[in-house]
Amino acid sequence: MENPDKNDIEFVLSSTRSVRKKLDYSRSISEEDLIACINAAVQAPTGIIGENWRFLILTDKKRKSDIAKLYRQILLEISKTRGIALKSSHLVLMDRLHEIPCMIFVLAIGEPGDSVSEQVGFYGSILPAAWSMMVAMRARGIGTTWTSLLTSKSAEIAKILDIPEGVTQTVMFPAAYTLGAVLRPANRKPAEDVIFWNTWDNLNSRSD
Numbered sequence: 413m414e415n416p417d418k419n420d421i422e423f424v425l426s427s428t429r430s431v432r433k434k435l436d437y438s439r440s441i442s443e444e445d446l447i448a449c450i451n452a453a454v455q456a457p458t459g460i461i462g463e464n465w466r467f468l469i470l471t472d473k474k475r476k477s478d479i480a481k482l483y484r485q486i487l488l489e490i491s492k493t494r495g496i497a498l499k500s501s502h503l504v505l506m507d508r509l510h511e512i513p514c515m516i517f518v519l520a521i522g523e524p525g526d527s528v529s530e531q532v533g534f535y536g537s538i539l540p541a542a543w544s545m546m547v548a549m550r551a552r553g554i555g556t557t558w559t560s561l562l563t564s565k566s567a568e569i570a571k572i573l574d575i576p577e578g579v580t581q582t583v584m585f586p587a588a589y590t591l592g593a594v595l596r597p598a599n600r601k602p603a604e605d606v607i608f609w610n611t612w613d614n615l616n617s618r619s620d
């Protein structure tokens with residue numbers, strides 16, 4: 413196979429943004445698209461436990477509505493206790509979450525453990541798959557947002573979705589086809605501002 417065009421890849425990677433507003437709430441996501449995205453996701457690196465990822469795709473109205481209620485509670489609580497003013501895009505997602513065609517829960521069989529090393533291994537074996545899933549959705553015109561708020565009510569979520577004990581909930585993607593969302597690279601610090609060369613203090617001064 414020929415090498416893919418690096419410009420295309422870097423453009424998709426750089427423009428995989430949260431989409432909360434320009435979403436088609438009335439159109440279901442095709443099973444074919446969902447399966448293709450998950451087939452891309454499961455090509456992500458996986459640690460020694462190996463392929464412990466599971467993807468729970470929720471389209472059932474009642475359960476979506478129960479989840480949306482929890483999401484609202486958490487978001488409003490966080491905004492109140494931490495004094496965070498919610499942006500209009502956060503409010504739109506909160507208000508319309510029950511209508512989203514599909515919620516995708518990225519789950520990992522097992523638990524993260526107590527040590528940093530165990531946690532790096534555990535989350536490192538699931539979050540790359542979640543990110544691949546998000547990029548694959550981007551490539552198919554499906555808009556979504558990386559959300560992790562619901563993990564603070566994982567016991568309630570487990571009850572709604574019959575998730576057994578010993579399964580860790582990570583990201584939930586609320587997903588819908590986009591309605592003409594224009595996705596651009598975000599305004600982030602350039603690489604030069606965040607790289608150290610050889611040792612921690614050596615910011616921006618490569619010596620070799």
Ligand SMILES: Cc1cc2nc3c(=O)[nH]c(=O)nc-3n(C[C@H](O)[C@H](O)[C@H](O)COP(=O)(O)O)c2cc1C
Pocket residue numbers: 428429430502505557558559560561562598
């Ligand atoms: C660990 C993590 C958790 C997040 N959780 C939420 C969330 O629960 N709800 C939400 O609306 N956005 C969530 N976001 C999305 C960020 O708010 C988002 O990255 C931010 O809006 C920047 O926009 P961008 O994705 O277009 O760069 C989360 C992002 C990360 C990395």
